[in-house]
Amino acid sequence: MPELRKDLVTREWVIIAPERADRGGDFPWSAVEPPTAKDGASCPFDRGREGETPQEIAAYRPAGTGPNTPGWWVRVVPNKFPALTVEGELSVRSVNIYEAMTGIGAHEVIIETAEHQASLARLELKQVEEVVWMYRDRYLDLSRDRRFQYILVFRNHRRGAGSSMAHAHSQLIATPVVPVAVRHEVEGLRQYAEYHNRCCAYCDMVAAEVASGERVVAQNKEFIALEPFASRFPFETWVFPRRHTPHFAALTPEEVKDLAAILRETLLRIDVGLGDPPYNYFIHSVPLNMERELAANFHWHLELIPRLTVAAGFELGTVMYINIMPPERAAQRLRQVDLGSLLGAEGKK
Amino acid sequence: MPELRKDLVTREWVIIAPERADRGGDFPWSAVEPPTAKDGASCPFDRGREGETPQEIAAYRPAGTGPNTPGWWVRVVPNKFPALTVEGELSVRSVNIYEAMTGIGAHEVIIETAEHQASLARLELKQVEEVVWMYRDRYLDLSRDRRFQYILVFRNHRRGAGSSMAHAHSQLIATPVVPVAVRHEVEGLRQYAEYHNRCCAYCDMVAAEVASGERVVAQNKEFIALEPFASRFPFETWVFPRRHTPHFAALTPEEVKDLAAILRETLLRIDVGLGDPPYNYFIHSVPLNMERELAANFHWHLELIPRLTVAAGFELGTVMYINIMPPERAAQRLRQVDLGSLLGAEGKK
Numbered sequence: 001m002p003e004l005r006k007d008l009v010t011r012e013w014v015i016i017a018p019e020r021a022d023r024g025g026d027f028p029w030s031a032v033e034p035p036t037a038k039d040g041a042s043c044p045f046d047r048g049r050e051g052e053t054p055q056e057i058a059a060y061r062p063a064g065t066g067p068n069t070p071g072w073w074v075r076v077v078p079n080k081f082p083a084l085t086v087e088g089e090l091s092v093r094s095v096n097i098y099e100a101m102t103g104i105g106a107h108e109v110i111i112e113t114a115e116h117q118a119s120l121a122r123l124e125l126k127q128v129e130e131v132v133w134m135y136r137d138r139y140l141d142l143s144r145d146r147r148f149q150y151i152l153v154f155r156n157h158r159r160g161a162g163s164s165m166a167h168a169h170s171q172l173i174a175t176p177v178v179p180v181a182v183r184h185e186v187e188g189l190r191q192y193a194e195y196h197n198r199c200c201a202y203c204d205m206v207a208a209e210v211a212s213g214e215r216v217v218a219q220n221k222e223f224i225a226l227e228p229f230a231s232r233f234p235f236e237t238w239v240f241p242r243r244h245t246p247h248f249a250a251l252t253p254e255e256v257k258d259l260a261a262i263l264r265e266t267l268l269r270i271d272v273g274l275g276d277p278p279y280n281y282f283i284h285s286v287p288l289n290m291e292r293e294l295a296a297n298f299h300w301h302l303e304l305i306p307r308l309t310v311a312a313g314f315e316l317g318t319v320m321y322i323n324i325m326p327p328e329r330a331a332q333r334l335r336q337v338d339l340g341s342l343l344g345a346e347g348k349k
Numbered sequence: 350m351p352e353l354r355k356d357l358v359t360r361e362w363v364i365i366a367p368e369r370a371d372r373g374g375d376f377p378w379s380a381v382e383p384p385t386a387k388d389g390a391s392c393p394f395d396r397g398r399e400g401e402t403p404q405e406i407a408a409y410r411p412a413g414t415g416p417n418t419p420g421w422w423v424r425v426v427p428n429k430f431p432a433l434t435v436e437g438e439l440s441v442r443s444v445n446i447y448e449a450m451t452g453i454g455a456h457e458v459i460i461e462t463a464e465h466q467a468s469l470a471r472l473e474l475k476q477v478e479e480v481v482w483m484y485r486d487r488y489l490d491l492s493r494d495r496r497f498q499y500i501l502v503f504r505n506h507r508r509g510a511g512s513s514m515a516h517a518h519s520q521l522i523a524t525p526v527v528p529v530a531v532r533h534e535v536e537g538l539r540q541y542a543e544y545h546n547r548c549c550a551y552c553d554m555v556a557a558e559v560a561s562g563e564r565v566v567a568q569n570k571e572f573i574a575l576e577p578f579a580s581r582f583p584f585e586t587w588v589f590p591r592r593h594t595p596h597f598a599a600l601t602p603e604e605v606k607d608l609a610a611i612l613r614e615t616l617l618r619i620d621v622g623l624g625d626p627p628y629n630y631f632i633h634s635v636p637l638n639m640e641r642e643l644a645a646n647f648h649w650h651l652e653l654i655p656r657l658t659v660a661a662g663f664e665l666g667t668v669m670y671i672n673i674m675p676p677e678r679a680a681q682r683l684r685q686v687d688l689g690s691l692l693g694a695e696g697k698k
Contacts, residue, residue, distance in 0.1 A: 001434055001437060001451060001452050002431070002432060002433055002434060002452025003449050003450070003451065003452050004449060004450040004451070004452055004525070004526065005444075005447065005448070005449045005450075006447065006448040006449070006450075008446065008447060010529075012529045013450070013526050013528075013529075015432050015433065015452060016452075017431075017432045017433070017452065019430060019431075020430045020431075020432060081368060081369045082351070082366075082368075082369075083351060083364050083366045083369060083663070083671045084351055084364065084366070085350055085351060088350060095354075095578070096557050096561065096578075097357065097553055097554070097557050098354065098355065098357060098578045098579070099354070099355040100352050100353060100354045100355070101352070101353040101354075101355075101362070102350060102352065102353070103350050103351025103352050103353055103364060103365075103366065150667075152662075152663060152666050152667055154661075154662030154663055154665075154666050155662055156661045156662045159659075160659065161659070161661060161662070162658075162659040162660060162661025162662065162664075163661070171662070171663070173663055175667070175669070176353070177353065177362050177669075179362075179666075179667030179668065179669040180359075180361045180362075180667070180668050180669060181666065181667050181668040181669075182667065204446055205446070208445050208446050212445060229444070229445075229447045230447070280661060280662035280665050280666075281662065282662045282663070282665065282666030283666075284666070303665075303666070305665055309511075310508075310509065310510070310511040311511060311660075312503075312505045312510060312511025312512070312629060313501075313503030313504055313505045313510070313511065313520070313629035313630065313631045314432070314501060314503055314520070314522055314631070315511075316503075316629050316631065316652075316654055317501050317503050317528075317530065317629075317631030317632075317633065317652070318499075318501055318524070318528030318529070318530050318531065319528065319529050319530040320524070320526075320528040320529060320530075322432045
């Protein structure tokens with residue numbers, strides 16, 4: 001029989017219905033994945049093509065090399081087709097009975113490697129650490145702009161996850177409002193803390209999951225990767241720092257290392273175990289200008305969503321997800337993936 | 350410059366960023382659409398294959414013909430792979446620190462025609478009316494089950510919209526909880542009514558849109574189809590009854606006729622204008638057992654979402670949509686579609 005499960009924080013229900021998996025085949029993603037967009041011959045993210053992107057915002061590159069020249073190992077440029085733009089005044093206006101706001105924000109692309117064919121999961125651990133450092137650097141820099149209320153670091157892998165560029169990259173969008181998903185999470189964490197008279201729901205979740213182990217995908221000293229009890233999607237995986245920290249950018253050097261390691265291991269388990277499917281991940285951190293007491297409840301984390309199924313009318317109409325893969329089974333399957341030598345000596349616990 | 354727009358009821362923001370359309374091509378849906386699932390040779394929804402579905406729940410069929418025999422023009426059967434099941438007790442249990450509920454509900458398939466090749470948009474108006482009558486019949490029947498809090502009527506067209514069967518059909522799922530999307534809408538309508546000391550936001554929206562006309566797609570005596578000011582998706586279209594009614598099933602015979610006509614016209618405009626893309630639609634009606642005063646604010650409607658783009662990490666992480674098609678432009682484009690003789694004499698205003 002299907003089961004409804006409630007998210008601990010948002011208190012939204014999901015439907016876990018493994019019987020629906022019998023509807024046909026396993027996951028259809030490989031059947032619907034079209035060829036990747038740009039091939040190497042014309043990719044502006046490649047080494048030597050630095051002049052084809054907008055002007056560089058930041059890069060890790062050898063001392064003495066100039067911006068927009070080769071030699072870099074992580075490079076950040078403005079998105080050529082930005083969802084929000086950095087230039088201009090933030091202003092709200094009425095339009096008939098409605099309300100609109102100027103589209104002020106930032107939209108940056110973090111190019112994770114100069115190699116066109118590389119995938120984040122298969123980069124050396126050291127390089128993944130560099131990517132995480134750049135997430136932090138860009139986050140900190142943008143967080144100083146008082147027009148912004150929120151910064152989302154995210155990644156789209158493959159066209160089935162909305163990516164239009166095959167070259168490995170992450171993105172970052174700063175918004176002038178707190179997005180609704182984050183607002184609901186903040187509110188849920190506040191209510192949980194108030195109701196239970198302790199902080200926080202995610203600390204309780206991490207403790208419970210470590211104790212039971214059945215939904216754990218990977219662990220190291222500073223982080224845990226798990227399938228949430230109320231998983232909305234097959235193989236949805238959340239990565240939590242064990243230390244209760246509202247701000248993503250408060251990462252310590254040890255946490256940068258361990259985040260890179262657990263992220264790489266999780267991505268490898270999904271890559272090898274599920275055949276390199278499209279996926280998205282994003283980081284939920286506390287909103288930028290939130291009052292201290294409310295902000296203190298937040299526990300930043302990363303959410304990773306493989307794109308193995310297509311949301312249909314029921315999901316769009318209810319925002320209540322039907323998930324055909326119980327998270328206990330998903331976690332077991334990911335734990336059992338044999339990574340052989342892929343993890344590398346440096347990636348091992 | 351991009352613009353943020355706020356939904357009148359949920360007060361959630363969307364980003365309207367037409368510049369991002371230049372990223373490449375028009376809409377990629379035709380490129381990503383795989384062949385439809387079942388072909389006619391083995392489709393259990395076809396005339397003469399009634400024995401291959403679960404036992405019929407209801408049908409419009411000639412007097413004297415028995416259930417599960419040919420002759421029907423609209424037929425309802427249980428979904429073979431239900432997301433929720435009708436048999437059993439509703440019960441909640443604790444699982445560690447979490448909460449779960451038995452997956453009680455109903456999941457029905459409304460087969461809209463016995464013709465395998467037919468599409469809803471191109472059925473005769475009379476047949477679309479019959480489909481709407483069946484929506485109403487099934488809604489009313491299921492609404493008597495006190496275990497259910499909500500009933501969603503919805504439709505998935507093509508695999509890109511999550512459909513696994515090519516044969517024209519709608520679905521209906523009854524849930525034991527009020528889905529979060531509906532809860533937020535109820536709450537938004539209540540707050541609007543309270544703040545403005547009048548009912549309701551959607552009545553105000555319909556009046557404003559009729560007056561301006563710029564986002565209107567189609568109109569008839571009882572209904573209006575429009576692109577919402579804060580459209581989340583390109584060509585997102587909402588259909589409202591002009592009469593303020595909380596309950597979908599309170600449709601009068603005149604409203605059934607006009608709903609069928611406006612739905613068919615809208616679907617034809619999307620079919621012809623956009624090249625028969627995948628789409629979903631669903632009906633938002635007031636929750637079943639809601640207290641009278643709160644329920645009175647609700648204004649039922651249908652939301653139609655063509656699936657022309659893929660939600661990516663930003664959308665999943667924020668639930669804030671980036672829409673590359675301003676609704677004013679979308680409405681104009683749909684209004685200008687030349688339907689020639691497709692609408693038929695009976696479909697004309």
